[in-house]
Amino acid sequence: MGRHTCSPETTTIKRMFLLGCTFKLRVMAKFGINEYCEMLLIYGECGRKAKSAARLYGERFPEGSHPTRQTILKVVKRSGETGCVNSRPRVRRPRNVGRKVQPEDVLAYTLAHPQSSTKMIGENCGLSKTRVRTILNESGAHPYRSTPVQGLLQREAERHYMGCNFVMNNLEDHPTFLADIIWTDEACFSRNGMFNRQSVHTWSLENPTYAVEVRHQLR
Numbered sequence: 001m002g003r004h005t006c007s008p009e010t011t012t013i014k015r016m017f018l019l020g021c022t023f024k025l026r027v028m029a030k031f032g033i034n035e036y037c038e039m040l041l042i043y044g045e046c047g048r049k050a051k052s053a054a055r056l057y058g059e060r061f062p063e064g065s066h067p068t069r070q071t072i073l074k075v076v077k078r079s080g081e082t083g084c085v086n087s088r089p090r091v092r093r094p095r096n097v098g099r100k101v102q103p104e105d106v107l108a109y110t111l112a113h114p115q116s117s118t119k120m121i122g123e124n125c126g127l128s129k130t131r132v133r134t135i136l137n138e139s140g141a142h143p144y145r146s147t148p149v150q151g152l153l154q155r156e157a158e159r160h161y162m163g164c165n166f167v168m169n170n171l172e173d174h175p176t177f178l179a180d181i182i183w184t185d186e187a188c189f190s191r192n193g194m195f196n197r198q199s200v201h202t203w204s205l206e207n208p209t210y211a212v213e214v215r216h217q218l219r
Helices: 008-030 033-045 050-060 069-082 103-112 118-125 129-139 154-173
Strands: 142-144 147-150 202-204 211-214
Touching (some): 033 050, 033 069, 103 118, 103 129
Parallel strands (some): 147 211
Antiparallel strands (some): 142 202
């Protein structure tokens, strides 16, 4: 099996991408607080013209790195929005401030609110939804879905009784009566919307096997 080789065009694109990443990292690391402050001062001297400020900075400080027009504009924008010339580290909000949430607490809350989503459970327990799903899976809980069934009204009992008698009477005279019927799944269609069982689930350690009545055939 021969060794795979890239085309000259692909190799050139890869080299340009790597050079661009390296140049970006160098630009981010070669300027300090003093250099950023000088950029702001020169930017003010040049009447807030970034291109002229970049040229004057190179003339005033010929040694070392020279900022571009985009670099000066980024420093000006950053100082106006955050009051700081250099990039501050991202500060993330600590989770689980105070008492540490135990897996038993997550499972207890889920069983008390079985139709809650993992996002809602995480917001109440102070955890991410990924962590909540991991805890529930390790605890043996599963989001079971319901089974939709046709809801029947009291006035429909007599109609169903007459329909059953009609079928049984015809089966006595024609044993293949059921095979001659064209069956349709009319209950799956509705002009008033359908029950979306993908959006409704119940967290439980065992399958609750519950059904939800739908009224698709009502007009």
